[in-house]
Amino acid sequence: MPRRLYSEEHEDFRATVREFVERNLKPRVEEMIELKSIPRDIWLEAGKQGLLGLDIPEEFGGASAEDYRFNAVLAEEWAHFNAAAAACFGIHADVCPPYIVDLGTQEQKARWLPGMATGELICAIGMTEPSGGSDLAALKTTAVRADDGSGDWIINGSKTFITNGYQCDLVIVAARTDASKGPKGITLFMVERGMEGFVNGRKLDKVGQDESDTAELFFENVRVPDTNRLGPEGMGFIAMMQRLPQERIGAAVSNIAHAKQIFIETLAYAKERKAFGQAIGTFQYNKFKFAEMITKLEVTEAYLDDCVVAHAERKLSPIDAAKAKWWSAQVQSEVLDECVQLHGGYGFMNEYRAARAWRDARVTKIWAGTNEIMKELIGRDLGL
Numbered sequence: 366m367p368r369r370l371y372s373e374e375h376e377d378f379r380a381t382v383r384e385f386v387e388r389n390l391k392p393r394v395e396e397m398i399e400l401k402s403i404p405r406d407i408w409l410e411a412g413k414q415g416l417l418g419l420d421i422p423e424e425f426g427g428a429s430a431e432d433y434r435f436n437a438v439l440a441e442e443w444a445h446f447n448a449a450a451a452a453c454f455g456i457h458a459d460v461c462p463p464y465i466v467d468l469g470t471q472e473q474k475a476r477w478l479p480g481m482a483t484g485e486l487i488c489a490i491g492m493t494e495p496s497g498g499s500d501l502a503a504l505k506t507t508a509v510r511a512d513d514g515s516g517d518w519i520i521n522g523s524k525t526f527i528t529n530g531y532q533c534d535l536v537i538v539a540a541r542t543d544a545s546k547g548p549k550g551i552t553l554f555m556v557e558r559g560m561e562g563f564v565n566g567r568k569l570d571k572v573g574q575d576e577s578d579t580a581e582l583f584f585e586n587v588r589v590p591d592t593n594r595l596g597p598e599g600m601g602f603i604a605m606m607q608r609l610p611q612e613r614i615g616a617a618v619s620n621i622a623h624a625k626q627i628f629i630e631t632l633a634y635a636k637e638r639k640a641f642g643q644a645i646g647t648f649q650y651n652k653f654k655f656a657e658m659i660t661k662l663e664v665t666e667a668y669l670d671d672c673v674v675a676h677a678e679r680k681l682s683p684i685d686a687a688k689a690k691w692w693s694a695q696v697q698s699e700v701l702d703e704c705v706q707l708h709g710g711y712g713f714m715n716e717y718r719a720a721r722a723w724r725d726a727r728v729t730k731i732w733a734g735t736n737e738i739m740k741e742l743i744g745r746d747l748g749l
């Protein structure tokens with residue numbers, strides 16, 4: 366089905382991203398798997414090509430794109446390459462900048478945004494803790510005022526499963542500043558590499574997305590000046606809730622783009638691979654599987670396209686973003702499972718993209734709010 370949300374300008378931008386992927390990412394997959402991260406020189410090159418600053422105002426080195434369709438093009442092209450690139454670049458360039466752009470002071474924006482646009486400052490966001498991620502309001506990391514009258518804050522606690530956690534130079538940390546106020550006692554802070562007591566933990570050993578850097582973060586009496594507080598005291602939880610729809614629509618776009626790319630590759634495989642003297646795709650059973658898959662992908666894509674347009678117009682509701690996020694993760698998982706099956710034994714071999722994609726996709730039903738939490742939000746909205 367022809368898509369209607371992109372103009373020639375978006376497609377030109379897509380061509381730039383594709384060229385970047387061909388030149389800089391595809392030749393270095395093995396290296397990224399080995400490193401469990403995207404090498405810094407690739408970040409810097411992405412910065413040079415203007416791929417990290419869409420949401421960053423021009424005065425701070427970004428593109429001031431203000432049209433979420435460009436972000437969606439970027440998310441699709443990262444995901445066509447692989448899910449790990451979509452996650453790492455997505456957190457840095459799609460999820461984190463709005464926090465600083467919307468909540469930061471002029472001084473904070475001038476300090477951090479230019480480096481984020483060039484890739485010199487890699488950014489992460491630390492919400493989830495070892496004790497839980499779904500119940501964000503119950504987070505335990507604390508920030509208390511230093512008792513020396515400096516106005517500084519002392520942060521203690523830890524975060525886990527943090528994308529870009531090992532490499533990050535900057536992390537947006539959600540911490541409890543008032544134990545008596547529940548969600549209204551949470552404040553955001555920018556913690557910077559090199560601050561005493563801030564430790565980027567080991568790169569976690571994951572089931573999939575071998576190329577992505579996912580780590581724990583530790584904060585032991587980290588002294589953070591008040592000038593690193595992002596937004597007003599006690600407004601951290603609301604700030605996260607307001608920005609989660611962008612994270613969720615970005616994740617949803619990646620999910621379907623990722624599954625669609627592997628679908629295309631599997632279709633080509635099924636036209637070539639023979640059994641019983643004929644191409645495996647031509648068996649009626651498999652033909653029907655392909656018909657089901659493309660229908661699921663395109664029907665979901667149509668919903669997502671509407672969400673992207675709504676978000677570009679600042680009209681996407683958190684509930685519609687939740688629907689997009691859980692449904693796309695479900696479709697992605699079903700499609701990729703079929704793609705593995707259609708590859709037979711090769712579908713279980715890491716050297717085949719379908720195998721890796723299937724492993725890589727498992728997390729999308731878990732992160733950015735689990736599918737259960739998405740359904741909880743949608744159910745509540747129905748008055749239940």
Ligand SMILES: Cc1cc2nc3c(=O)[nH]c(=O)nc-3n(C[C@H](O)[C@H](O)[C@H](O)COP(=O)(O)OP(=O)(O)OC[C@H]3O[C@@H](n4cnc5c(N)ncnc54)[C@H](O)[C@@H]3O)c2cc1C
Binds near residue numbers: 489490497527571728
């Ligand atoms: C690879 C990866 C990257 C990630 N990147 C980041 C990141 O960059 N920053 C960040 O902050 N976090 C990140 N996360 C964390 C992710 O967002 C959390 O894992 C997720 O929110 C779930 O939290 P949890 O793991 O603590 O599970 P829990 O909250 O312990 O949930 C366990 C199970 O209980 C279910 N559950 C919980 N509450 C309910 C309920 N009310 N009703 C029904 N079921 C419920 C959940 O759905 C889940 O199935 C990442 C995770 C992974 C795996």
